[in-house]
């Protein structure tokens with residue numbers, strides 16, 4: 001798990017490192033530029049480079065990168081966008097270091113914008129984490145020209161014009177890179193779906209910023225890049241790992257019930273009982289023989305709440321449908337249940353329509369809505385930052401864990417922490433992937449993980465299995481069953 005910092009904290013992190021390591025600011029810039037150049041050349045070994053620089057430290061990086069490429073006899077054209085009379089001190093030092101080695105062109109008006117060679121990669125070092133307002137004038141013109149160039153674009157630290165930790169306004173002009181190589185740590189902006197055009201593929205380049213600063217600085221945003229699991233005790237038995245109930249399925253959606261049950265069993269649950277409509281009995285018993293199966297008196301839907309006493313945790317919602325009988329079933333279940341719930345799909349849709357049901361959510365339940373289901377619960381949002389704020393309010397109000405599913409699923413905790421997931425891929429964007437996740441999280445709670453841990457670990461392992469499945473089959477061919485098949489604990 002890593003911390004994600006906002007723009008001010010990143011500035012402080014640089015300053016702290018400079019003061020405490022200690023290292024001169026210009027030498028830290030050199031370190032960052034070496035890391036960037038190394039990775040740039042491994043990505044584009046046979047390309048020429050056109051580097052656009054601003055006049056702050058991001059531009060300083062661009063000049064240092066240019067110097068390193070020149071020293072390696074690479075073909076490089078360097079342009080400084082002359083949008084301001086002021087330049088940062090480290091920009092000036094790097095300007096002086098480069099100017100005797102190659103021509104540094106200046107862009108004052110659009111007439112100065114070059115014709116870029118077709119073998120070129122464009123390096124965007126115009127604005128970095130210091131971007132604090134929409135770009136105007138020549139900056140805007142240059143960014144628009146680069147975006148229209150159709151050449152590969154790689155941004156230094158962050159796309160010029162994008163804010164590190166604030167929403168962008170509609171109509172802002174921002175570089176649309178193919179890649180972003182960012183220094184040290186992920187930026188909040190990269191994790192927001194609305195910014196996908198302005199990030200491209202991204203990776204972090206370590207530049208040795210202070211570990212101590214990380215330990216001493218608090219944040220509510222985290223990046224889950226690894227998880228730790230509890231060891232199974234040698235003398236454990238099935239009773240050690242909990243008894244889960246999955247209340248799932250309706251006529252036509254027994255597949256969702258089967259997927260959630262298989263995923264639950266593949267995630268270490270001690271005992272699993274599925275509670276399904278009568279029509280699903282043979283399907284469930286033959287496709288998931290490891291699960292016990294209890295049926296509802298109704299043929300096609302869940303209608304009567306079973307005895308819930310013996311269950312450690314209950315997963316509910318996959319393929320449930322929203323019939324009147326099922327609504328009544330859920331209402332009774334919410335009043336009787338004493339264990340935490342994992343609430344998915346139609347369980348959430350029903351609750352979104354019947355607001356008093358929300359007040360009945362047991363403490364530390366996990367809600368796993370996809371974007372449409374989330375909207376039904378919290379209403380609409382102006383931007384992804386506001387969406388997270390609304391989810392935080394909801395999570396605190398109902399003392400539950402809420403997932404914002406998708407690429408980089410956010411797990412929002414009642415203590416207001418937000419944990420973004422690093423695993424997963426668009427091959428998982430297919431019906432049934434969410435049912436698998438419900439089964440996984442239910443199994444983890446059954447085994448004694450806290451609901452918070454279960455959500456964070458479950459989302460990570462779900463995505464990890466999805467990544468293995470996509471490597472083997474490709475994103476288009478993979479199925480939710482393949483995600484279950486590739487779970488490794």
Ligand SMILES: NC(=O)C1=CN([C@@H]2O[C@H](COP(=O)(O)OP(=O)(O)OC[C@H]3O[C@@H](n4cnc5c(N)ncnc54)[C@H](O)[C@@H]3O)[C@@H](O)[C@H]2O)[C@@H](O)CC1
Nearest residue numbers: 014029032056057058127128129130131132133134135157
């Ligand atoms: N020593 C350090 O602090 C390090 C900084 N590094 C680089 O420095 C960057 C941050 O540098 P800076 O803080 O100088 O900021 P930028 O280079 O992002 O921006 C330069 C200046 O432009 C101004 N500005 C912001 N938005 C503008 C807009 N829309 N139109 C016109 N002017 C605008 C700001 O006042 C800012 O001071 C990082 O992204 C990274 O690339 C790296 O070299 C690593 C080390």
Ligand SMILES: Nc1ncnc2c1ncn2[C@@H]1O[C@H](COP(=O)(O)OP(=O)(O)O)[C@@H](O)[C@H]1O
Nearest residue numbers: 370406407424425426428429431432433434435
């Ligand atoms: N582009 C993506 N990248 C990573 N994970 C994704 C992507 N699209 C979907 N997923 C994951 O797949 C799952 C889909 O869940 P959901 O939409 O509820 O599916 P269903 O209800 O059909 O089972 C979620 O865990 C989500 O995070």
Ligand SMILES: [K+]
Nearest residue numbers: 124127158160
């Ligand atoms: K940049």
